[in-house]
Amino acid sequence: MTSRREFLVQTGAMTGGLIIGFNLPAAKAKAAEPPPAANAKVYPPNAFIQIDKDSKVNIVINKCEMGQGVFTSMSQLIAEELDCDWSRVVPVAAPVDPIYNHTMFSTIQMTGGSTALNSSYDQYRQIGATARAMLIQAASAKWQVEASSLKTDKGFVTHPSKGRIAYGELAEDANKLEMPKNVPVKDAKNFKLIGKSMPRLDAHDKSYGKAVYGIDVRLPDMVRVMVVRPPMFGATLKSFDASEAKKTAGVLDVIRFGNKVAVVAKNSWAARKGRDAVKAEWNTSGREKISSASIIEGFKKDAATPNLHPKANPDAIKETAADAKALVAEYEFPYLAHASMEPLNCTVNFDGKTAELWSGHQMPTVDRDTAAKIFGLDPSKVKVNSVYAGGSFGRRASKDSDYVREACEIAKVLKKPMQLLFSREDDMKGGYYRPMAYHHARISTDAKGYPTAWHHKIVSPSIMAGGAFAAMMSGGADPTVTEGVTESAYELGKQQVDLQMPTNDIPTLWFRSVGHTHTGFVMETLIDELAHRAKANPIDFRRPMLKKSSRHLAVLDLLKKNTPLGQGKKPKKGHAYGVAIHESFNTVVGQVVEASLVDGVPRVHHVWAAAHCGRVVNPEGARTQIAGGIAFGMSMSLYGNIEIENGEVTTTNFDKYQVVRMNEMPKIDVFFVPSEDKPTGLGEPGVPPLGAALANAIFSLTGKRVRKLPIALEVAKQQQAST
Amino acid sequence: MELNINGKAVKVDASEDTPLLWVIRDELNMTGTKYGCGISMCGACTVHLNGQPIRSCVTPASAAAGQKITTIEGLDSHAAKAVQEAWTTLSVPQCGYCQSGQIMAATALLTQNKKPSDSDIDAAMSGNICRCGTYNEIRSAIHKAAQKMVKA
Numbered sequence: 104m105t106s107r108r109e110f111l112v113q114t115g116a117m118t119g120g121l122i123i124g125f126n127l128p129a130a131k132a133k134a135a136e137p138p139p140a141a142n143a144k145v146y147p148p149n150a151f152i153q154i155d156k157d158s159k160v161n162i163v164i165n166k167c168e169m170g171q172g173v174f175t176s177m178s179q180l181i182a183e184e185l186d187c188d189w190s191r192v193v194p195v196a197a198p199v200d201p202i203y204n205h206t207m208f209s210t211i212q213m214t215g216g217s218t219a220l221n222s223s224y225d226q227y228r229q230i231g232a233t234a235r236a237m238l239i240q241a242a243s244a245k246w247q248v249e250a251s252s253l254k255t256d257k258g259f260v261t262h263p264s265k266g267r268i269a270y271g272e273l274a275e276d277a278n279k280l281e282m283p284k285n286v287p288v289k290d291a292k293n294f295k296l297i298g299k300s301m302p303r304l305d306a307h308d309k310s311y312g313k314a315v316y317g318i319d320v321r322l323p324d325m326v327r328v329m330v331v332r333p334p335m336f337g338a339t340l341k342s343f344d345a346s347e348a349k350k351t352a353g354v355l356d357v358i359r360f361g362n363k364v365a366v367v368a369k370n371s372w373a374a375r376k377g378r379d380a381v382k383a384e385w386n387t388s389g390r391e392k393i394s395s396a397s398i399i400e401g402f403k404k405d406a407a408t409p410n411l412h413p414k415a416n417p418d419a420i421k422e423t424a425a426d427a428k429a430l431v432a433e434y435e436f437p438y439l440a441h442a443s444m445e446p447l448n449c450t451v452n453f454d455g456k457t458a459e460l461w462s463g464h465q466m467p468t469v470d471r472d473t474a475a476k477i478f479g480l481d482p483s484k485v486k487v488n489s490v491y492a493g494g495s496f497g498r499r500a501s502k503d504s505d506y507v508r509e510a511c512e513i514a515k516v517l518k519k520p521m522q523l524l525f526s527r528e529d530d531m532k533g534g535y536y537r538p539m540a541y542h543h544a545r546i547s548t549d550a551k552g553y554p555t556a557w558h559h560k561i562v563s564p565s566i567m568a569g570g571a572f573a574a575m576m577s578g579g580a581d582p583t584v585t586e587g588v589t590e591s592a593y594e595l596g597k598q599q600v601d602l603q604m605p606t607n608d609i610p611t612l613w614f615r616s617v618g619h620t621h622t623g624f625v626m627e628t629l630i631d632e633l634a635h636r637a638k639a640n641p642i643d644f645r646r647p648m649l650k651k652s653s654r655h656l657a658v659l660d661l662l663k664k665n666t667p668l669g670q671g672k673k674p675k676k677g678h679a680y681g682v683a684i685h686e687s688f689n690t691v692v693g694q695v696v697e698a699s700l701v702d703g704v705p706r707v708h709h710v711w712a713a714a715h716c717g718r719v720v721n722p723e724g725a726r727t728q729i730a731g732g733i734a735f736g737m738s739m740s741l742y743g744n745i746e747i748e749n750g751e752v753t754t755t756n757f758d759k760y761q762v763v764r765m766n767e768m769p770k771i772d773v774f775f776v777p778s779e780d781k782p783t784g785l786g787e788p789g790v791p792p793l794g795a796a797l798a799n800a801i802f803s804l805t806g807k808r809v810r811k812l813p814i815a816l817e818v819a820k821q822q823q824a825s826t
Numbered sequence: 827m828e829l830n831i832n833g834k835a836v837k838v839d840a841s842e843d844t845p846l847l848w849v850i851r852d853e854l855n856m857t858g859t860k861y862g863c864g865i866s867m868c869g870a871c872t873v874h875l876n877g878q879p880i881r882s883c884v885t886p887a888s889a890a891a892g893q894k895i896t897t898i899e900g901l902d903s904h905a906a907k908a909v910q911e912a913w914t915t916l917s918v919p920q921c922g923y924c925q926s927g928q929i930m931a932a933t934a935l936l937t938q939n940k941k942p943s944d945s946d947i948d949a950a951m952s953g954n955i956c957r958c959g960t961y962n963e964i965r966s967a968i969h970k971a972a973q974k975m976v977k978a
Binding site for chain 2: 305311314315316319327352353443445495727734735738766768
């Protein structure tokens with residue numbers, strides 16, 4: 104079998120730099136490749152664009168489509184420059200190849216950090232423009248006319264006297280040409296697709312049950328596998344009794360691997376029943392004493408002895424310590440599970456010589472290399488198929504490929520097609536959480552209420568430590584724990600940030616907006632508290648502190664203009680407004696929330712959001728990313744809580760891990776700051792402000808600050824305490 | 827056992843207690859119906875039993891024998907067409923994993939109630955979780971489908 108990389112090298116397509124793919128002439132294809140003659144219209148695929156004879160344009164997307172809309176928005180970038188017929192565009196998931204590596208994290212192919220459009224904006228437009236230039240050159244040769252006399256329109260090259268010729272008829276000739284360098288991209292004023300709400304290209308398949316997710320992959324004679332995992336993080340397997348499990352109809356095998364037991368069955372239900380019938384004995388060695396409460400108590404103690412100082416200014420400590428009027432606040436955040444609608448799964452076919460994987464992969468290179476190591480194969484012998492991810496929110500960017508690793512370890516023993524399935528409980532109990540966090544802040548202010556000194560302590564386990572991204576830590580500090588505090592756009596006076604990153608057995612991971620999930624909440628509720636002390640409108644109060652950031656000011660302008668809080672309107676009786684503004688992933692998002700308490704439960708009625716995210720490639724897609732971020736932020740801050748009691752996770756399914764539903768969804772209005780800048784992140788930045796804006800609104804309703812999450816639980820406790 | 831799925835009689839080899847969901851997904855390899863929670867809390871597995879939306883993850887397949895089962899693959903009613911068209915036109919899905927269940931619930935609603943109010947939609951749709959937060963787009967699509975059905 105020729106690997107894709109070898110194939111591209113052999114055919115001369117890989118010459119460094121950007122690769123424009125056209126139909127590779129059949130003669131160049133190696134005999135081992137699937138014969139192109141089998142489908143006369145489609146030749147073997149090349150790197151980013153394939154145009155078939157029918158002028159259908161396949162656009163290869165090197166990011167995982169997990170709901171954020173990359174199949175559509177990234178296709179718009181190429182189609183804009185290529186000038187092809189949008190109705191003939193088909194997005195295709197990229198295989199693993201260095202050609203598809205991320206332009207910023209250049210050693211791997213990956214989706215994350217809200218970087219899809221930012222990292223692809225120049226690259227994909229350049230590819231589209233180069234392809235168009237080659238098609239023009241091919242037409243010029245065919246018609247024997249000057250290239251400068253040719254234009255393009257919706258998939259045709261046109262000439263005043265020669266008429267028009269379809270891209271599909273030129274593709275093969277174009278592919279033989281040398282790739283031109285430095286082809287200019289369009290002037291933005293000529294954009295036809297970028298800036299337009301092109302309907303999602305995956306909407307049809309996803310509305311007719313046709314989209315294939317990892318869990319939908321079907322291979323001939325594929326077995327299903329479920330796993331008995333330790334009931335407590337760090338527990339070890341003493342022994343197990345599989346006699347009942349083996350009697351379960353449909354169960355084929357029970358295999359111990361390391362600290363776990365795999366139950367192999369004919370179908371998913373048999374695997375589940377067999378798995379649940381395994382009686383396992385565990386060595387828990389004192390882990391029964393661990394609980395959410397005990398962990399946070401430990402964090403509070405750790406705060407007294409911080410060992411890292413990502414931002415140091417001893418004067419900030421001195422000034423705040425000596426200030427009896429300083430604002431002092433402490434915050435507690437629970438563990439959170441991503442709870443994507445599609446539970447984790449991975450399908451593997453390992454035959455002893457080659458391996459093939461199917462899953463939604465945010466880091467397919469890492470997953471491939473992990474698989475290769477387990478199988479003892481060269482990575483070129485491992486093919487990774489990226490299929491639609493039924494949500495992810497960071498979970499499928501596993502730093503150690505946890506569920507892929509598990510699947511491969513079992514597949515190595517089975518040597519036949521297998522699908523590893525997680526039950527919802529497996530998924531929710533399995534860790535890789537947004538870590539628990541504790542914050543302590545002590546702030547001194549001037550006479551107008553603006554901070555002069557800010558001493559901030561954070562205690563939270565590292566996400567990056569021990570994983571592929573550990574190299575991004577500086578001086579031992581994990582920036583994903585302190586982001587949003589250390590790089591705040593606010594003028595905070597003298598600032599000292601102390602950090603402690605305790606370790607325990609609970610695996611942590613990025614979670615939609617990562618550290619900003621807690622730092623955004625802390626910063627924006629603290630600023631609100633300062634504004635309240637100063638008796639100022641919370642939008643106006645922020646302005647002088649943000650005067651150095653024109654993007655923040657532009658967002659505040661939109662909130663001022665478009666929201667009732669900005670306009671100084673009084674809320675309905677029993678309702679209140681709250682505001683927050685936070686930058687994450689180079690995008691600034693501000694939100695005004697209108698909330699009330701209904702039978703003591705916080706209720707969000709309306710959210711107005713304003714965002715500065717550079718140029719908006721697909722306005723409707725951008726709007727729904729912000730709206731989705733608001734729903735996610737509501738679930739996370741109102742209810743989100745992975746509770747650990749007596750060593751075990753007790754919030755194991757949607758009955759106990761509550762998320763926002765249709766009847767709670769607020770009305771949402773989204774405004775974008777018009778911008779010509781390169782697009783910045785949008786998948787995550789809608790999340791962080793919501794919780795803070797809601798907590799600030801609740802303060803207006805109850806007079807009490809919410810500093811312990813989840814909000815709904817804390818508000819209920821506060822009300823109980825006051826009655 | 828014999829089941830009637832999408833208008834066809836099919837013989838399946840499954841134990842009595844196998845949830846309908848796994849018969850549909852594993853025995854019949856119709857993968858449009860999704861597994862989400864297994865305890866009827868998320869609605870991803872919604873199918874129609876005699877036109878009524880049910881949670882196939884907690885319905886034993888044997889209990890559905892002899893009745894009319896419809897999955898996303900078999901939707902072809904007037905209401906379903908309006909719903910799926912509205913879903914596509916308004917680009918409702920994000921990750922899309924919950925949308926089969928959402929569409930089954932919405933189709934059942936519009937079959938019974940030609941002009942649902944927002945509170946009718948809340949009542950009919952709040953059993954279906956969408957983690958991407960497409961609820962407002964789902965609501966708009968249901969209203970759009972209702973309008974389309976009136977015009978047609």
